[in-house]
Amino acid sequence: MKRQKKKIILEDVLVTGYAAEGKALAKTDGKVIFITGAVPGDVADIFLTKNKKDWAEGRVEQIKTFSPERSTPFCKHFGVCGGCKWQMLPYAKQLEYKQQEVEQNLKRIGKINLPPILPIVGADNDRYYRNKLEFTFANKKYRASLNPSEGGTLETSKVEEAFNKPGASEGFGEASLGYHAPRIFDKVIDIDECFLMDDVNNQIRNTIRDFAKQKGYTFYDIRNHIGWLRNIVIRNCTTGELMVNMVFNYDDEPAKKELLDHLLQQVPSITTLLYTINPKWNDSIHDLTPQVYFGKGFALEQLTAGKNETVFTFKISPKSFFQTNTRQAEKLYNITREFAGLTGKEVVYDLYCGTGSIGIFVSKGAKKIIGVEVIADAIEDAKQNAALNNIEHAAFFAGDVIKICNDDFFATHGRPDVIITDPPRAGMHDKLINKLLDIAAPRIVYVSCNTATQARDIALLGEQYEVKKIQPVDMFPHTHHIECVVLLELK
Numbered sequence: 469m470k471r472q473k474k475k476i477i478l479e480d481v482l483v484t485g486y487a488a489e490g491k492a493l494a495k496t497d498g499k500v501i502f503i504t505g506a507v508p509g510d511v512a513d514i515f516l517t518k519n520k521k522d523w524a525e526g527r528v529e530q531i532k533t534f535s536p537e538r539s540t541p542f543c544k545h546f547g548v549c550g551g552c553k554w555q556m557l558p559y560a561k562q563l564e565y566k567q568q569e570v571e572q573n574l575k576r577i578g579k580i581n582l583p584p585i586l587p588i589v590g591a592d593n594d595r596y597y598r599n600k601l602e603f604t605f606a607n608k609k610y611r612a613s614l615n616p617s618e619g620g621t622l623e624t625s626k627v628e629e630a631f632n633k634p635g636a637s638e639g640f641g642e643a644s645l646g647y648h649a650p651r652i653f654d655k656v657i658d659i660d661e662c663f664l665m666d667d668v669n670n671q672i673r674n675t676i677r678d679f680a681k682q683k684g685y686t687f688y689d690i691r692n693h694i695g696w697l698r699n700i701v702i703r704n705c706t707t708g709e710l711m712v713n714m715v716f717n718y719d720d721e722p723a724k725k726e727l728l729d730h731l732l733q734q735v736p737s738i739t740t741l742l743y744t745i746n747p748k749w750n751d752s753i754h755d756l757t758p759q760v761y762f763g764k765g766f767a768l769e770q771l772t773a774g775k776n777e778t779v780f781t782f783k784i785s786p787k788s789f790f791q792t793n794t795r796q797a798e799k800l801y802n803i804t805r806e807f808a809g810l811t812g813k814e815v816v817y818d819l820y821c822g823t824g825s826i827g828i829f830v831s832k833g834a835k836k837i838i839g840v841e842v843i844a845d846a847i848e849d850a851k852q853n854a855a856l857n858n859i860e861h862a863a864f865f866a867g868d869v870i871k872i873c874n875d876d877f878f879a880t881h882g883r884p885d886v887i888i889t890d891p892p893r894a895g896m897h898d899k900l901i902n903k904l905l906d907i908a909a910p911r912i913v914y915v916s917c918n919t920a921t922q923a924r925d926i927a928l929l930g931e932q933y934e935v936k937k938i939q940p941v942d943m944f945p946h947t948h949h950i951e952c953v954v955l956l957e958l959k
Contacts, residue, residue: 476516477529483510486565488573488920490553490948491525501526507556509535537561542595542663548610549657550650551664552946559594559945566950570919570940574952577923580930585938589799594945598664599704599769600792603673604751605680605687605697606656609644643687645677645700654690668737669702672712675734676700679727688717693749696720703767703784706794711740711767713758713786719745728761739763742786758786771798773805773829780828782853789822789846796943800915800951801829803939804888807913807955810834814885817909819869819900824850826888826915827864828857837862838881840869870899873907884909895921901928908932912956917943919952926954934959 478496483506485493492506494514499521505528506512512532518525541547541555554562567588574582591597646659661670680687680697688695699715714728728741740763744753758765767784771794784790791797804826808816810833818827821839823846831837837859841847844866854862863881865872887909889896895918896904904912912933916922919940926935933956941951 476519478514478516478526480511480532481514483508483512483535486568488569488948498522499524503528506531507535507538509537544661545657545659548649549647549659551647551662554946554948559590562945563588563590563942566942566948567940569948570938570950570952573919574923574926574938577920578927578930578935580927580935582935583937585940588940588942588950589796589803590942591793591796591945593795595663596666597793597795597945599706599790599794601662601665601669601702603645603659603700603702604648604656605643605645605695605699606654607643607687607689607695608655609642609658610649610652610655643681645673645680645687645697665702665704668704668710668735671735672702672731672738673700675731676714676727679730683723683726685723685727693717696723698746699751701786705767705769705784707768707770708737709739709767709769710735710737711742711763711784711786712738713742713744713753715744715746715751715753717745718747732762740765740767744786754787769794771801771825771829773798773802773832778832780857782823782825782828783849783856784823785849787845788849790825791943793943796941797825800941800943800953801826803941803953804913804915805830805833807911807937807939807953808833808886808888809911810886815882816886816888817873817884819887819889820891821850821864822846822890824853824862824864826890827862828853828859830888831857831859831862834886835861836882838884839864840872841866842868870897870903873903883907886911886913888913888915890915891921893918893921896925898928901925904929905932908958910958914954914956916952916954917949919950922952922954926956929956932959933957 481494481496483492483494485508487493487502492503494501494503500523501514502525503514510531513529514526515529516524516526538556539558546555571585644656644658646657649655649657685697686695688698696717698717701713703711732738732741741761742758743761744756744758746753746756769782769784771780808830812833814834815836816834818837818839821827821841824839827837827839839850847864847866850864914922935954936957937955939953943951
């Protein structure tokens with residue numbers, strides 16, 4: 469007989485602050501509680517999902533008193549969609565808490581001497597900032613059913629409370645097109661309006677959904693691997709170029725032509741339209757070949773270095789990685805360039821270079837750019853982007869930096885004066901850190917999307933390096949994600 473755990477609810481808990489990754493913080497009876505769905509200043513009943521001796525995790529069961537820090541979310545999907553979880557906080561408060569998280573992570577995890585952390589660089593626009601969105605088709609719709617006392621509606625200022633009250637449940641309806649429900653792989657939230665991108669994303673998505681339902685096209689069933697329509701990937705560039713990739717489970721030539729022609733007619737601003745046939749059980753298209761239906765098959769994006777100093781153009785193919793917030797990427801890369809302190813004499817190594825965007829961006833101040841990336845397709849894009857910008861002093865190599873950067877490589881290309889590293893969220897491998905200590909470049913500029921792993925790596929580099937500058941950057945308003953640029957100099 470399975471023993472049921474006792475349900476523990478803490479009543480009238482005052483939420484006092486924010487912890488890492490967007491969770492709120494409270495203390496009661498000497499125990500620290502990490503809370504989902506609350507704002508500092510809220511008084512709430514908390515249902516504990518984990519309960520340890522000195523700490524616990526929980527979610528809001530009911531909010532008794534709403535914090536004066538709360539603001540009204542602007543999106544009707546808030547509280548159901550997992551995208552912009554911090555809409556209930558004013559943007560200035562979001563920046564304050566992100567700055568606080570950077571400081572706590574670097575000091576608590578890094579445990580080395582740090583200079584004052586520069587004020588976080590916020591976004592000029594906290595809506596319509598993404599250049600890429602992906603939507604999923606499903607034959608089941610996810611929606612929350614609220615208690616009858618809520619009238620079945622969402623009061624935006626109380627959405628967190630409503631969706632965490634006892635009795636909240638999930639329901640299923642007709643086919644949907646939108647975002648996956650948080651932590652639920654087979655259900656999709658039907659999105660009418662999304663503020664992450666220019667309104668063109670709503671035109672494209674709603675046009676396709678309406679036409680598909682009218683024509684009786686089948687939406688994908690991820691459990692049974694049936695249904696025709698799978699995904700839409702939209703790239704909307706600051707250059708005005710708009711690329712759409714439709715992903716189908718199998719080829720249906722008459723229906724495909726009918727749908728794609730209708731989309732081009734209804735959304736004439738599309739400059740490139742592609743389709744991809746994905747017969748696999750997973751949604752990844754990295755090993756598939758998108759087919760061009762209309763246009764040139766790629767989009768062009770631009771980044772400006774300095775104050776209109778140099779404009780760089782980047783070719784974005786359907787499977788390319790590119791920073792999803794173009795305007796904030798300009799700020800991030802300008803900070804990186806400033807920290808690199810280039811005079812025109814330096815050999816710069818750009819590690820995890822991807823499609824070469826950072827190396828190309830800083831190239832005007834460098835003697836030579838050497839980019840290294842494990843993904844071969846990204847390196848091909850980097851070479852094309854260098855040629856597109858007439859940069860002849862950049863070279864890009866596919867492979868593991870630990871294996872590539874040996875004495876023969878240095879003899880051919882020169883030892884780095886500056887290393888720029890922009891690893892994924894997991895940070896750098898221990899072997900790479902040891903390699904950097906062995907290389908002993910005078911300066912390292914560490915760009916990170918995870919200050920916890922960045923702090924860990926900086927602590928290891930602290931054996932030979934001293935932190936000189938720290939600059940947080942907000943790339944994703946209304947989320948808890950933070951970028952941070954750190955300059956390290958050899959002691």
